[in-house]
Amino acid sequence: MAFREYKIGARxxxxxxxxxxxxxxxMPALDIVSVASTELGLRKGLxxxxxxxFSYEDPFLQGWGKPQTVLLKKxxxxxxxxxxxxxxxxxxxxxxxxxxxHPRILGTGVKDLSLSKGRIGEANEDNGAVFIVAEGRFDxxxxxxxxxxxxxxxxxxxxxxxxxxDVNTTYVGSGKIMFVxxxxxxxxxxxxxxxxxxxxxGVPPRLGDFNSESPTAFGSDxxxxxxxxxxxxxxxxxxxxxxxxxxxxxQPHSIMPRYDYLWGEVDIDGKTIDYDKWRTEYTAYxxxxxxxxxxxxxxxxxxxARYLIDFVLSLK
Amino acid sequence: MLKxxxxxxxxxxxxxxxxxxxxxxxxxxxxxxxLGSFNAAKLAFPDFVMGSELFSxxxxxxxxxxxxxxxxxxxAFAMAMMYITPALGNTRLWSEKLGVWNCFLWNFGxxxxxTLLWAGMSSGREYSDFPFFIDIYILAFVVFPLGLNVWMTxxxxxxxxxxxxxxxxxxxxFMLWIVLLVGNLPEYFQLxxxxxxxxxxxxxxxxxxxxxxxxxxAIAYYTIPKITGNPLYSHRIGHLHFWSVVVFYSTPAAHxxxxxxxxxxLKSFASVEGVLILVPAIAFxxxxxxxxxxxxxxxxxxxxxxFTITGVLMAIPLNMQGxxxxxxxxxxxxxxxxxxxxHAHLALLGFSTFLEGxxxxxxxxxxxxxxxxxxxxxxxxxxxxxxxxCIYWISMTIAGLIQGAGKIYEVPYIDVVIAEHPYMIARWxxxxxxxxxxxxxxxxxxxxxxxxxxIPEGRLPHELAYER
Numbered sequence: 001m002a003f004r005e006y007k008i009g010a011r012x013x014x015x016x017x018x019x020x021x022x023x024x025x026x027m028p029a030l031d032i033v034s035v036a037s038t039e040l041g042l043r044k045g046l047x048x049x050x051x052x053x054f055s056y057e058d059p060f061l062q063g064w065g066k067p068q069t070v071l072l073k074k075x076x077x078x079x080x081x082x083x084x085x086x087x088x089x090x091x092x093x094x095x096x097x098x099x100x101x102h103p104r105i106l107g108t109g110v111k112d113l114s115l116s117k118g119r120i121g122e123a124n125e126d127n128g129a130v131f132i133v134a135e136g137r138f139d140x141x142x143x144x145x146x147x148x149x150x151x152x153x154x155x156x157x158x159x160x161x162x163x164x165x166d167v168n169t170t171y172v173g174s175g176k177i178m179f180v181x182x183x184x185x186x187x188x189x190x191x192x193x194x195x196x197x198x199x200x201x202g203v204p205p206r207l208g209d210f211n212s213e214s215p216t217a218f219g220s221d222x223x224x225x226x227x228x229x230x231x232x233x234x235x236x237x238x239x240x241x242x243x244x245x246x247x248x249x250x251q252p253h254s255i256m257p258r259y260d261y262l263w264g265e266v267d268i269d270g271k272t273i274d275y276d277k278w279r280t281e282y283t284a285y286x287x288x289x290x291x292x293x294x295x296x297x298x299x300x301x302x303x304x305a306r307y308l309i310d311f312v313l314s315l316k
Numbered sequence: 317m318l319k320x321x322x323x324x325x326x327x328x329x330x331x332x333x334x335x336x337x338x339x340x341x342x343x344x345x346x347x348x349x350x351l352g353s354f355n356a357a358k359l360a361f362p363d364f365v366m367g368s369e370l371f372s373x374x375x376x377x378x379x380x381x382x383x384x385x386x387x388x389x390x391x392a393f394a395m396a397m398m399y400i401t402p403a404l405g406n407t408r409l410w411s412e413k414l415g416v417w418n419c420f421l422w423n424f425g426x427x428x429x430x431t432l433l434w435a436g437m438s439s440g441r442e443y444s445d446f447p448f449f450i451d452i453y454i455l456a457f458v459v460f461p462l463g464l465n466v467w468m469t470x471x472x473x474x475x476x477x478x479x480x481x482x483x484x485x486x487x488x489x490f491m492l493w494i495v496l497l498v499g500n501l502p503e504y505f506q507l508x509x510x511x512x513x514x515x516x517x518x519x520x521x522x523x524x525x526x527x528x529x530x531x532x533x534a535i536a537y538y539t540i541p542k543i544t545g546n547p548l549y550s551h552r553i554g555h556l557h558f559w560s561v562v563v564f565y566s567t568p569a570a571h572x573x574x575x576x577x578x579x580x581x582l583k584s585f586a587s588v589e590g591v592l593i594l595v596p597a598i599a600f601x602x603x604x605x606x607x608x609x610x611x612x613x614x615x616x617x618x619x620x621x622x623f624t625i626t627g628v629l630m631a632i633p634l635n636m637q638g639x640x641x642x643x644x645x646x647x648x649x650x651x652x653x654x655x656x657x658x659h660a661h662l663a664l665l666g667f668s669t670f671l672e673g674x675x676x677x678x679x680x681x682x683x684x685x686x687x688x689x690x691x692x693x694x695x696x697x698x699x700x701x702x703x704x705x706c707i708y709w710i711s712m713t714i715a716g717l718i719q720g721a722g723k724i725y726e727v728p729y730i731d732v733v734i735a736e737h738p739y740m741i742a743r744w745x746x747x748x749x750x751x752x753x754x755x756x757x758x759x760x761x762x763x764x765x766x767x768x769x770x771i772p773e774g775r776l777p778h779e780l781a782y783e784r
Contacts (some may be wrong), residue, residue, distance in 0.1 A: 019567060020566040024518065025586070045508070055505075191575060197723065207577045210509040213512075214508040215512040257372050261367060
């Protein structure tokens with residue numbers, strides 16, 4: 001080979017690149033895989049489903065194949081009143097989040113309790129399953145773990161959805177898909193910074209807050225407020241609805257695009273949304289020719305707008 | 317192009333692949349900057365083109381980024397490799413046919429990938445937005461054939477040593493392959509959490525550090541000595557540059573995530589390594605500026621030198637920023653602000669675009685044996701690119717500093733948005749100037765291929781006078 005003169009150089013090149021891979025990939029990986037999931041991490045992973053970017057079940061990011069998050073106030077099996085609890089409902093054939101498929105990524109303690117007390121190993125994608133987050137003791141410490149309520153309490157996905165009803169059901173997983181597809185994260189970061197940010201935008205994420213989340217969509221180019229804790233600052237569905245339809249309705253100086261197209265064809269009552277008419281009326285309002293802005297249609301139950309609002313409000 | 321896809325390798329004229337790559341890269345540059353200008357307009361005037369999902373900012377931003385990185389920058393690199401590697405090895409390209417196929421599959425794949433991305437099929441990871449099957453396509457049909465051609469040409473060379481430029485080309489092709497393979501692991505294996513976040517930025521950092529920066533610099537190592545006739549000031553400093561890129565630029569990926577909960581040792585290590593980026597940068601800039609000794613009139617007379625030296629000079633602010641903005645002392649102020657956007661454009665639209673622009677200008681003239689159609693249009697292009705870029709860079713840097721101040725003084729965010737508005741308009745003006753300049757460039761190169769003065773055998777393009 002014509003590299004005879006370059007034997008030393010070629011080997012040094014391998015050594016240099018290999019060394020840098022060792023330090024930047026292998027060593028951090030050792031640290032990262034040992035991180036135990038926090039309660040928040042468990043809840044995020046369970047509500048987002050398997051993967052938030054391109055996936056086989058949802059190639060064009062329509063929000064298909066994602067779990068629902070249901071706020072339960074009654075036991076779906078017995079009908080008795082219980083302390084309100086979030087249940088993460090995976091209907092049949094909805095792929096489980098990565099931590100159910102590979103419990104190892106939950107980290108020591110969380111993995112052990114989820115498998116032993118939570119019985120997540122018994123969950124089956126073909127039949128669907130309901131998961132909740134429970135607390136237990138491991139090695140003398142309180143640890144949150146995942147409980148497979150289908151196995152431990154015989155809660156079926158259908159029963160949980162029926163008991164919760166539409167009012168208590170949120171499409172957080174599908175909403176995360178909207179957040180990724182519509183590029184919200186090109187402007188709104190999900191990473192309050194450790195220096196000054198946290199007084200305004202809330203605490204920065206901790207280790208273990210996203211063990212089963214992908215993509216993390218931290219964002220890098222902030223042109224708008226950080227959203228990691230937006231649900232704590234503003235929990236109004238109406239405000240979100242107006243803001244997504246036309247941000248200038250609630251914030252005249254906003255440079256956010258209008259996301260009215262996420263409403264689709266019809267509103268919650270099945271009435272066709274006349275966008276041209278709305279825009280004409282809004283323009284008249286913006287010019288000061290009319291006193292009131294036109295009403296924003298309430299998004300249909302299965303509209304992308306509803307998914308996105310559910311996701312944003314879930315960011316506590 | 318189609319007629320050469322199925323021709324015998326010997327029947328394809330040398331340089332064909334380079335010409336196709338060169339023209340494609342200019343076309344992608346026009347498309348990419350057009351998208352950029354459109355996006356900038358949306359940031360300045362949010363109701364500009366509304367009511368359609370496809371023309372929303374969130375769907376188009378990544379298309380702009382990927383079009384300029386994989387279309388313009390990387391194809392211009394491929395163009396440079398297709399003619400510089402054989403020239404420096406005193407031989408022909410190993411396989412012209414592979415080069416033509418490479419160009420065809422690259423254009424096809426990129427068009428498909430950008431269409432899907434535009435439609436919303438994204439992995440949701442910055443700089444590696446393409447879904448995993450497109451990543452595999454890029455590995456197999458874009459980067460692998462390119463690397464194979466470069467490596468085989470270097471191996472079959474008819475010179476004794478390997479000139480610095482070819483060291484860089486061969487090394488970078490190999491490193492890009494590794495970076496694409498490893499950086500997209502989260503997509504192949506559905507990795508989650510910090511692993512996903514870290515590998516996203518590992519990829520984003522290394523694709524710049526081990527592909528774009530070294531290849532752009534390697535081009536300058538060729539164009540300046542070739543055009544001025546001065547030998548490279550020091551081949552050994554060139555080697556220092558190469559080795560320090562491999563050692564120092566491949567390690568600081570974590571400095572993109574200084575405020576994430578990554579291990580502290582990793583962030584500190586990355587920050588220190590990040591400052592060491594000044595070693596290759598100083599080696600590169602000093603080497604080329606010293607090569608210019610006695611030939612500085614080329615900086616004024618010759619359009620390729622003008623482009624190259626401008627790019628080299630931009631490496632100074634680029635690396636001063638790059639080296640220090642990632643330290644904790646500065647990062648807390650400017651992280652996530654428009655400053656970073658300005659810095660990214662300084663690297664891609666400033667530094668590397670000017671270096672590649674020279675390679676494409678020079679390569680198309682030498683291979684086509686045609687003198688540039690119009691010097692006036694080339695100068696128009698240069699100045700529109702430079703002024704447009706400067707407007708963009710300065711306005712975004714100021715916007716970033718405002719944003720940083722807003723961040724530390726806890727100003728309500730909407731006040732930051734209002735304060736940034738004039739700079740958003742300036743950014744749009746700058747971006748549109750760049751786009752306009754590129755349209756002129758496309759016309760100029762097209763006319764060069766058709767009507768440029770024929771260059772006689774044995775002469776170099778810059779030795780001939782311009783006719784227009």
